[in-house]
Amino acid sequence: MSPAVEFLTMDKRILLLRELSQREHAQLSPHPNLESSYGYWYPEAQAILETRPGEEVEHLDYLAGLGYLSRHFFDKIHLCPFCSHFALNFREVCPQCTSSHIEMVEMLHHFRCGYVAPEVEFRDGIRYTCPKCKHTLRHIGVDYEQPSTNYLCAACQHIFSEPVVSCFSLTCGQTFAVEKAIVRVLYTYRLTTQGVLAARRGVLEEAGMAGIFIDPTFGTYTFRFFEEQLAQEIRRARRYDHPLSLMITSPDHLEDYEAAFGKEAAASMVKAITLLIKESLRNSDIPALYGDRGLIILLSDTPLAGAYSAADRIRQQVLALNTREPKITLSVGLSSLTDGVESPQQLIDLAHQRLQEARQAGGDCVRPQP
Template structure:
């Protein structure tokens, strides 16, 4: 990630989109520098945003008067894996909330200083998770591993950092991967290869709308959620039974019941002092304890602590397998992760898969967009490894190619477990997901030549939006339960 004072050495391709030609020219002029090759397109929609790799990022210019409520329709949703920043002349807080719902990487108010805009664009591009995945080669992982062994580092502990969107990084990984929010992606891959073990070191709460970890916890009225509450003593008038804040009873220098207008003089005789309460300045409601509300400092979304997402942070410890992998020059072990990762840039980590699932579930709630989650287990992989070790790598690659034939660019695939693939089918109803599974089975049947090694066989669980799971975690848990049933 870019930090203050750091020079951007790489030239990035940026596409600037918008319908206001004058604003478009201003933004292009502000971004243009040795670090960026800027292209522009006058358009009113987001249809030119693509994920074919032709551009490193997109900047969408929103003119004054832009109304997010009117524009929030299915056609304006940012495509999966697209790296998009919004620049707006409109109501910044309103646009910001809408933009992060769409999956934006950043939102900037216009006009702004050109140095600030270039810094934000560079930060957005360099913090792109897809870019991190593409750069995460086996050679780079081995170089990182050797540097740890040479320096004698046995344990990688996380460090909290408020400048990063996920809130933490691993100092021991900076030399190899930069000051990035995605260190855990590399460490998780090495863990799946048996090179690290892990234990929970900390937990963060994250926004359910944008995934940001910078949350403000504030006390609010339990009745109307107003933040205008004050801590006050409450009084109980014996005669009429009225209970209210002490301020309600004050009348000049004395006390008078606001309900029956009787002057109260003697505590214990006319009235009693109850415990401290919280009084709302908007609705006058009294409560013994205030409510607690969270507000995301990134997208401004409001929630309750219970509805925020918990993010475990791990500490990683090097195993004896690390020295073997460094000496042999390859990541040890033979499972789906180690075989498929290098030659399949569209294969993502479980963390990214869960991130995309959360985004898809958000789209489903707002736009009634369907989705399906598949977990696909290769049933006989142990037999292939044990009986035909020399052919196992080619066997796995051919099975994966067959299973991937019917998938689209917008679908997200990961290695969920050592012998299990995860597939997120975006904008796909239950019937469509069932059809995909049928086609996969058909493609496997065409691999006749692999039966000499082991007949390809899979077990599939299918969960859709119709199952009404509330979180990504519960969706994946349901898929695993179905797979193991």
């Protein structure tokens, strides 16, 4: 870890993760900035981390290395190998003298004597005359041809077919071959489940520690972590008089689907449903595995009516997910602090009871209805 990263206070990185966790789209994208040595910066991250434009990239890569951010390709940039700056002039130069004073010229080939030279050397008033054998060229395809377009260096008169591309740094003044340039990949950074966890706990830990709180199969939180967060969120909701709801989901007709298509297909469908539900949630929601196939989801700052809207939207998405019979549908049970519960376990038990009511009603529904 570089000194710049080492001396950055941990609180600023936590603040950045928390800021991302509160957004609907938890990602950071690069924007052009001529003050940055990369030519790009991440203004939201730079404002929180308080770095010079462009230096926040190193800290974002550090967080990505710990698993708190994921990286997604955005673009490639070329930097000077001497000063690491993006301000480069890519020049086509003569391969013999490296002058950039070159121009494209049409070539002529005289069939009679085989002489090949730039078209300008054959000009003789309004006609062409071969400068080697002095014969007049009258008919293209009979006396001569135009085989190609080449380059002529005005500095050394060298004729060549392809120029060499070189780089000139506008910052330090060094000239170098283009293959010597530093190629840097720019990324869009997105908050991961581990990043949300770190934001909630207020602690940056090595990536391996996340396994204590993250289920490796589906990337959801473990039930142990869920119980801790539920107790904390209930205390917070009561202290500030905020709403809080709980959602428990369970797929319907899974046994029939497994009998028709096999265990592997059923397991794949359960995973697809779990991922669909995760993607439908807010960053502030906390999903955890419930039983062997369901999810339990903590919806902070959400009244029962809002929880019903979210649950019914997810139910419809699951219904549209599979098209072959027998279809797997979704049953959902909800509970809320407004139901008069006293403890986290009572909130869970009430949501579970309503989940059973939904399943007994034939599935593919949410209970209680508004």
